[in-house]
Amino acid sequence: KQEVTQIPAALSVPEGENLVLNCSFTDSAIYNLQWFRQDPGKGLTSLLLIQSSQREQTSGRLNASLDKSSGRSTLYIAASQPGDSATYLCAGPPMEAGNNRKLIWGLGTSLAVNP
Amino acid sequence: GAGVSQSPRYKVAKRGQDVALRCDPISGHVSLFWYQQALGQGPEFLTYFQNEAQLDKSGLPSDRFFAERPEGSVSTLKIQRTQQEDSAVYLCASSLVAGISSPLHFGNGTRLTVT
Numbered sequence: 001k002q003e004v005t006q007i008p009a010a011l012s013v014p015e016g017e018n019l020v021l022n023c024s025f026t027d028s029a030i031y032n033l034q035w036f037r038q039d040p041g042k043g044l045t046s047l048l049l050i051q052s053s054q055r056e057q058t059s060g061r062l063n064a065s066l067d068k069s070s071g072r073s074t075l076y077i078a079a080s081q082p083g084d085s086a087t088y089l090c091a092g093p094p095m096e097a098g099n100n101r102k103l104i105w106g107l108g109t110s111l112a113v114n115p
Numbered sequence: 116g117a118g119v120s121q122s123p124r125y126k127v128a129k130r131g132q133d134v135a136l137r138c139d140p141i142s143g144h145v146s147l148f149w150y151q152q153a154l155g156q157g158p159e160f161l162t163y164f165q166n167e168a169q170l171d172k173s174g175l176p177s178d179r180f181f182a183e184r185p186e187g188s189v190s191t192l193k194i195q196r197t198q199q200e201d202s203a204v205y206l207c208a209s210s211l212v213a214g215i216s217s218p219l220h221f222g223n224g225t226r227l228t229v230t
Binding site: 036108 | 174
């Protein structure tokens, strides 16, 4: 059964630090991978989607990479700000025949950026 | 609207009551997903619609759960004879194309509390 691990579970840093959040799948066969952020009491906001043919995606201060051979993804946050405080989740659909709709989710990394 | 809208935002039901949760996806989005999220957990897939067709309902936990999207836009998740274990946040998401090849856009969810 495909499982997703996110490390660390929680992170507290001073403002301005560069951060690395990790996501790994037990079965490296995933179709694509998305990173989301979730603010307390809110839904999820899609940050980056890495397609199966891609190795990384960038948006502003965020960069996500995907190594399909190892089933690992990294979200890099540059020059962190207090507004980045949230829970970050990764999710991807396992490469099962006929499955292009179910996402397998990690439990998230809870990030606190302190001013 | 500009985003996915869910209503009600909060719902308190007595055990045994029926509830209906509404989702207004982004206009023109083909795919619609329902997820259930328990506190501190990642979302769990419930069901998937491609336009009006419910192509996957394998995540619905019991036959008390029913979802529909009759005209391929608004969707309703109905839970009959609610139980305490149904208490969770119910998230709706839509995406532009079929499957999960494009980013998911989530609503803020409906927090259901069964007393």
